[in-house]
Amino acid sequence: MSEPVRRESDPRSIAGKAPRPERHVAVVVVGGGAAGVAAAVEAAEAGVEVLLVDENPVDNDTMAMDVPLYFGQRMQPSVRNRALMLERVVESNPALASAYEAGVDVQLGTCVWGAFVNGPTVQELDAPLLGLADERRSWLVGYDRLIVAAGARDVVLGFPGWERAGVMAANAAFSLLTRYRALAARRMVVVGSGSLGLRTAALALEHGVDVAAIVEIAPRVRGDAELARSLERRGVPILTSHTIREARGRVGEVESVVVVRMDDAGMPAAGSDRELACDTVCQAVGLTPSVELLALAGARLRFASALGGWVPELDEAVRTSVATVFAAGDCAGFHDAMLADPALARRQGRLAGLAVAESLGALGRRDAEGRRAKLDPEPPMQPPREVHGHWQAWLRSLIHAGGWEVNVCQCEEVTRRELVETRPPRYLAWQSPQMSARGLGTLLRDGPINQDQIKRLTRAGMGPCQSRRCREQVALLLAEATTTPVERIPLPTFRPPLRPLPLSVLWPGDEPPAMRGDWVSWFGIPTQFSPHWEAGMAMDEPTAHGRLIMSDE
Amino acid sequence: MSDRQGAAVVIIGGGVTGLSAGWWLARAGVDVLVLERGIVGWEASGRNGGGATHVYSPFGLEEQRLWPQMDELLGYPTEYQPYRIGVALTEPQLALARRWAEIGATRGFRWESLDSRQLKELVPIVGDNAIGGTYLHFGGHANPQRTVQAYAWALQDHGGRILQHTTVTGLTQRGGRVTAVETTRGTFDADTVVVAAGPQTGLFADMLGVWLPLAPARVEMIATEPIPLMSCGGVAGNGLYGRQTLRGNLVYGGGPHEWINVPDMAAPDHPNTPLVRNLARRLAELFPGAAHVRLIRAWGGIVENTPDGLPVIDRLASPGNVILATMSSVGFGLSPAVGRGVSELVLHGRCQFADLSALSLGRFAETPADWRDRAGWVSAGAPVAGAAAGDGADE
Numbered sequence: 049m050s051e052p053v054r055r056e057s058d059p060r061s062i063a064g065k066a067p068r069p070e071r072h073v074a075v076v077v078v079g080g081g082a083a084g085v086a087a088a089v090e091a092a093e094a095g096v097e098v099l100l101v102d103e104n105p106v107d108n109d110t111m112a113m114d115v116p117l118y119f120g121q122r123m124q125p126s127v128r129n130r131a132l133m134l135e136r137v138v139e140s141n142p143a144l145a146s147a148y149e150a151g152v153d154v155q156l157g158t159c160v161w162g163a164f165v166n167g168p169t170v171q172e173l174d175a176p177l178l179g180l181a182d183e184r185r186s187w188l189v190g191y192d193r194l195i196v197a198a199g200a201r202d203v204v205l206g207f208p209g210w211e212r213a214g215v216m217a218a219n220a221a222f223s224l225l226t227r228y229r230a231l232a233a234r235r236m237v238v239v240g241s242g243s244l245g246l247r248t249a250a251l252a253l254e255h256g257v258d259v260a261a262i263v264e265i266a267p268r269v270r271g272d273a274e275l276a277r278s279l280e281r282r283g284v285p286i287l288t289s290h291t292i293r294e295a296r297g298r299v300g301e302v303e304s305v306v307v308v309r310m311d312d313a314g315m316p317a318a319g320s321d322r323e324l325a326c327d328t329v330c331q332a333v334g335l336t337p338s339v340e341l342l343a344l345a346g347a348r349l350r351f352a353s354a355l356g357g358w359v360p361e362l363d364e365a366v367r368t369s370v371a372t373v374f375a376a377g378d379c380a381g382f383h384d385a386m387l388a389d390p391a392l393a394r395r396q397g398r399l400a401g402l403a404v405a406e407s408l409g410a411l412g413r414r415d416a417e418g419r420r421a422k423l424d425p426e427p428p429m430q431p432p433r434e435v436h437g438h439w440q441a442w443l444r445s446l447i448h449a450g451g452w453e454v455n456v457c458q459c460e461e462v463t464r465r466e467l468v469e470t471r472p473p474r475y476l477a478w479q480s481p482q483m484s485a486r487g488l489g490t491l492l493r494d495g496p497i498n499q500d501q502i503k504r505l506t507r508a509g510m511g512p513c514q515s516r517r518c519r520e521q522v523a524l525l526l527a528e529a530t531t532t533p534v535e536r537i538p539l540p541t542f543r544p545p546l547r548p549l550p551l552s553v554l555w556p557g558d559e560p561p562a563m564r565g566d567w568v569s570w571f572g573i574p575t576q577f578s579p580h581w582e583a584g585m586a587m588d589e590p591t592a593h594g595r596l597i598m599s600d601e
Numbered sequence: 602m603s604d605r606q607g608a609a610v611v612i613i614g615g616g617v618t619g620l621s622a623g624w625w626l627a628r629a630g631v632d633v634l635v636l637e638r639g640i641v642g643w644e645a646s647g648r649n650g651g652g653a654t655h656v657y658s659p660f661g662l663e664e665q666r667l668w669p670q671m672d673e674l675l676g677y678p679t680e681y682q683p684y685r686i687g688v689a690l691t692e693p694q695l696a697l698a699r700r701w702a703e704i705g706a707t708r709g710f711r712w713e714s715l716d717s718r719q720l721k722e723l724v725p726i727v728g729d730n731a732i733g734g735t736y737l738h739f740g741g742h743a744n745p746q747r748t749v750q751a752y753a754w755a756l757q758d759h760g761g762r763i764l765q766h767t768t769v770t771g772l773t774q775r776g777g778r779v780t781a782v783e784t785t786r787g788t789f790d791a792d793t794v795v796v797a798a799g800p801q802t803g804l805f806a807d808m809l810g811v812w813l814p815l816a817p818a819r820v821e822m823i824a825t826e827p828i829p830l831m832s833c834g835g836v837a838g839n840g841l842y843g844r845q846t847l848r849g850n851l852v853y854g855g856g857p858h859e860w861i862n863v864p865d866m867a868a869p870d871h872p873n874t875p876l877v878r879n880l881a882r883r884l885a886e887l888f889p890g891a892a893h894v895r896l897i898r899a900w901g902g903i904v905e906n907t908p909d910g911l912p913v914i915d916r917l918a919s920p921g922n923v924i925l926a927t928m929s930s931v932g933f934g935l936s937p938a939v940g941r942g943v944s945e946l947v948l949h950g951r952c953q954f955a956d957l958s959a960l961s962l963g964r965f966a967e968t969p970a971d972w973r974d975r976a977g978w979v980s981a982g983a984p985v986a987g988a989a990a991g992d993g994a995d996e
Contacts, residue, residue, distance in 0.1 A: 058860065058978050061978070168861075168870055170819065482755070482758055495765040505746070543899055544873050545897070549895055551885040551894055556878040563879055566857070569842045569856075573909065576930075579657040580659045581707075590691070590693030
């Protein structure tokens with residue numbers, strides 16, 4: 049056999065055009081909450097170079113898209129004042145000072161929109177990369193270790209009128225109240241009486257927002273009984289066995305919400321509708337870990353209802369299935385105790401910081417073990433409860449009270465009915481007997497339900513909010529409609545950019561000349577698009593290189 | 602298993618080529634079974650640019666004839682939209698766009714030249730950097746996701762069968778024929794076998810002792826939030842292919858590919874890389890009026906190429922009841938015609954409406970085994986031994 053001949057690599061391929069990061073740091077921590085700051089400080093104090101990024105303050109236009117949290121247009125105009133918001137973000141997070149002191153490079157107002165790693169079909173990268181962006185530009189950062197402390201997202205459910213300004217969710221309310229001091233709400237109805245709902249109500253009262261009621265589908269309060277009693281003493285009615293019928297109002301605003309009592313059969317009790325005046329409906333049914341960055345970084349996820357849904361697989365050192373990636377705080381698993389005691393998240397953050405320092409050789413094993421031993425032990429707590437059964441109960445009640453003609457996806461205006469009937473989008477105005485005969489039932493005959501497939505057919509989840517408002521309720525609805533356990537519905541994929549970013553922001557200012565010079569729209573194989581009736585004819589796209597060397601020349 | 606679970610025609614691969622072939626066969630009353638490793642149309646067939654303008658191909662005239670009828674023929678929407686606009690920012694780009702148009706003219710299609718003012722009227726988001734363009738009164742584009750599902754459903758409506766989540770593990774040969782297809786869900790007898798397995802088609806050829814040189818590569822696309830609908834959504838240029846969807850999203854791809862290795866039958870992973878930024882730049886250059894528009898999604902896909910970039914659509918001499926079908930990375934738009942052509946190869950032994958001699962396997966008989974090295978079509982990394990974890994769907 050002759051020696052294999054190796055010529056220069058295909059100039060139209062990515063070879064030799066690998067993106068260069070603007071900088072490389074030993075450790076990137078994503079998220080400046082309790083876990084992220086603790087991780088950054090711990091690693092920095094061990095002598096490791098640490099970059100801590102946090103997307104707050106988020107700009108008004110992004111908030112208006114309900115990204116990254118469900119702000120429901122309840123931002124005060126002051127969120128447009130970037131300088132003021134930056135001050136407030138720093139003021140409201142005293143722990144950041146400890147990060148600065150420890151020498152952590154803290155970048156606020158900076159989001160992470162992508163994680164890029166080599167794998168079976170990507171071999172081009174010299175090192176794992178993160179895509180970062182502020183409101184003006186994007187750039188790439190390489191890392192040796194990544195600690196994701198991205199927090200949790202609200203699980204929201206639709207009801208008639210939930211498109212109105214003023215329907216929002218708890219995590220966004222927390223953020224606007226405590227971080228931005230810019231919640232534009234006067235009178236709020238809170239949906240959910242778990243720890244999350246009760247704490248939302250208490251925080252609202254503390255900040256001078258009236259709480260018209262707490263609505264709970266379960267027959268009794270789910271959260272701390274003492275806190276519930278204190279709220280009731282302060283005049284907040286807690287309406288158990290109730291659900292939301294509708295949010296009403298003029299000019300796209302919320303002016304009232306109609307609640308209804310559910311009878312023993314789980315149906316709306318006749319004559320029990322009550323209209324509560326309010327300008328805000330805050331959904332506080334539950335949170336789910338923000339795992340999108342972990343997913344892009346290649347970390348294996350598992351379903352754990354007691355931790356809020358899909359969570360990263362972690363070892364005792366909070367390391368994910370990817371040896372260079374760690375997770376801490378709510379994104380590693382959310383439950384009520386995390387909400388009650390930030391020390392839990394801080395402890396996870398410190399574990400992550402120590403693990404990272406140890407894995408980089410900045411700490412010896414004995415030193416790291418010593419520092420781990422000094423951490424406060426995890427406080428005793430109740431084992432967390434599974435939550436998805438409760439979320440399903442909420443969904444069922446909302447269907448009974450509000451019907452099937454309710455948007456499950458606001459961006460693409462897909463109703464619950466259209467979802468389970470797998471209707472093509474309304475703008476196609478398509479009707480055929482064949483299409484009418486198709487639905488979830490016929491799809492199920494061909495294989496297990498797959499949310500990504502339903503997304504392609506109905507467009508539910510394909511809008512600018514990047515399925516933040518519908519991801520969980522689509523999964524719950526598919527589970528409900530097909531009597532599939534929700535954990536058996538595969539997690540829909542996450543794709544970059546993880547934040548909706550303008551083309552002009554993503555625009556690479558650092559593009560290598562070869563990228564531009566050899567750019568072709570397809571493979572640049574001259575014979576690929578040549579007319580079949582003109583033998584030998586080549587259709588070549590204009591590039592810096594004249595032609596491609598073919599196999600048999 | 603006692604009950605016969607084969608079919609007259611077993612098609613390996615539920616991508617757009619296999620599904621279309623299966624649909625044409627089912628329409629003709631043939632007992633057809635499609636075996637799909639995952640979900641129909643899940644790979645490149647359902648995640649491409651949706652272009653339907655390939656008049657240069659032996660299948661080109663049939664492609665142009667069929668697309669306007671496809672919604673009606675299938676009974677499901679494909680979102681097919683006619684016509685294309687080419688935008689040029691430079692003289693070489695303009696020459697390329699005109700060359701494309703002239704190829705169409707050779708086949709009897711009409712086109713006209715656009716100056717920058719006409720271009721701006723038709724495509725309000727182009728900028729002053731556009732020097733001119735072309736308006737093709739032929740060609741078009743469709744929604745790949747909707748189209749692959751339409752083929753699959755229409756195939757079933759005609760009595761054909763599809764088995765998803767079924768990986769083919771082997772081919773049983775007897776007496777110079779493939780008599781059965783072995784899978785993770787049992788063995789299926791077959792009178793005729795069509796292999797339309799995308800990047801894996803070469804692995805099947807290998808099982809049959811046939812040399813089919815294929816190089817797989819990963820490519821990427823991006824999608825923006827919706828913007829107001831333009832009168833013609835089939836606008837491309839500046840080294841990008843793509844379209845505005847009927848929802849209003851700008852969906853485009855282009856730029857460098859990454860040659861990879863496909864070691865086995867497992868579904869490959871297809872992540873994105875920082876190339877999404879370069880794509881965003883090209884798109885903002887093409888449409889300065891949309892530079893502020895937000896990118897909301899990106900995805901990747903795996904496609905395969907033959908050494909000359911042309912399809913192989915051929916009935917093997919031995920085993921004599923096997924048809925190989927790879928479209929060499931350009932399969933979606935041509936699928937209505939290619940499926941019909943493959944169905945005729947099955948039914949009549951030859952394609953009656955097009956001359957497929959240029960697409961025969963025989964042209965690679967002398968291609969050396971190390972052709973990828975010679976062409977530089979090689980992966981940057983070491984060959985990958987293990988199977989990749991599959992990922993899900995995108996645009």
